[in-house]
Amino acid sequence: MSKYKTLGFIGLGVMGEPMCNNLVRKSGLPVHIFDMNADAVGRVAANGGKAEASAADVGAKADVVFLSLPSIDQVEPVARALAGGARKPAMIVDMSTSDVARSRALAAELKARGVAFVDAPVARTAEAALKGTLLISVGGSVAQYEELKPLLSCMGSDVLHCGDTGCGQVVKILNNMMVFMTVNALSEVLTIGRRAGMDGERLFELLAGGSADSFALRNHGMKSLVKDSFPEKVFPMVYAIKDASLALSLAKAGSFQPKIASYTYNLMCQAHDAGIVNNYHPAIVQLVDGRITPKQDVKP
Structure with a gap:
């Protein structure tokens, strides 16, 4: 008690x-x-x-x-x-x-x-x-x-x-940054697979049975990316950008320049500027696969 x-x-x-x-x-x-x-x-x-x-x-x-x-x-x-x-x-x-x-x-x-x-x-x-x-x-x-x-x-x-104090935030921020980077990677894999003639849902089902399996693949991938389902009020892009910026601030404080995290942040900012603001953040796939065009390059 x-x-x-x-x-x-x-x-x-x-x-x-x-x-x-x-x-x-x-x-x-x-x-x-x-x-x-x-x-x-x-x-x-x-x-x-x-x-x-x-x-x-x-x-x-x-x-x-x-x-x-x-x-x-x-x-x-x-x-x-x-x-x-x-x-x-x-x-x-x-x-x-x-x-x-x-x-x-x-x-x-x-x-x-x-x-x-x-x-x-x-x-x-x-x-x-x-x-x-x-x-x-x-x-x-x-x-x-x-x-x-x-x-x-x-x-x-x-x-x-x-x-x-603060270590809870470190874990949460880096947890989210890892998810964002993984969603970015999944978006690229999905795009490659689809252009090679593979059904996206079947591709992810098969990947989930091997060493590529992950929480993000089974949730963000199977429930959102392959279904093109990006509802509003479900961890939107604007929130993801905020959390990613916190991760980059942590990196800067430690005198480290991350490449994958910075690239992912940049992509999310481009998606935001192209109109994906309040949709669920895996909507970044629409930028990755070329369905939407970035307005400009955004530097972190």
């Missing part, structure tokens, strides 16, 4: 809403909620969440507050607002995908105010968020990880301790 008695959750988007619903349903604790989208708040409140008028109101009532926000640009002001109240939470847990250096700086700033900060970004799909089977990468002390694991396990089936 968690030592915390009251919880908070801010950010009820595509991932945050089902995550929060699982926390409400499984934790057995009161969960105070806030989002700018009143409809999302209403839906979670109907499932047992306790609606609040602002992020500060959540912080005034919760021992630990979970954030699921677009980026560190939103995380920083919300976290500062939570830590600035007369009654502040003991811990803030950032489940967004956030810049590593800024996350570590924010953790130090909040620690000085008496509030602990842990990064715990999530991986896998919106369906996994609904089922509570997310992969959650935790950056913080061992003690913090053990304190949070019962709560995080309400939202994820795999809760991993990755190291100190």
Whole structure:
């Protein structure tokens, strides 16, 4: 059991809403909620969440507050607002995908105010968020990880301790970058195979039986690439570009210039500029196989 008695959750988007619903349903604790989208708040409140008028109101009532926000640009002001109240939470847990250096700086700033900060970004799909089977990468002390694991396990089936503050973000960012690079490679393989007269779906089925098998092949490849299915509101290109840019920032901080990651980022930016913005990111295959033409070369 968690030592915390009251919880908070801010950010009820595509991932945050089902995550929060699982926390409400499984934790057995009161969960105070806030989002700018009143409809999302209403839906979670109907499932047992306790609606609040602002992020500060959540912080005034919760021992630990979970954030699921677009980026560190939103995380920083919300976290500062939570830590600035007369009654502040003991811990803030950032489940967004956030810049590593800024996350570590924010953790130090909040620690000085008496509030602990842990990064715990999530991986896998919106369906996994609904089922509570997310992969959650935790950056913080061992003690913090053990304190949070019962709560995080309400939202994820795999809760991993990755190291100190920021390491959860490192794992999540590089996980996503690996997926983007693999989707790029799969797009090239699919294009070569189709032009050689092979049915794309059959090609991927056969590859899945050999050493080319991977999670990305079975999911992004079989469910999206070969079916030309790139719906909106399912990890769109614009989100993928943001995460890839975080990976390149990590590389730059380490004085490393990655070639495959940079090329993949460049392709995604070209696809974005050609109009693929809100579609599921494997839509990059349409650029790779020549169905869409890039407007210009975008340098990372």
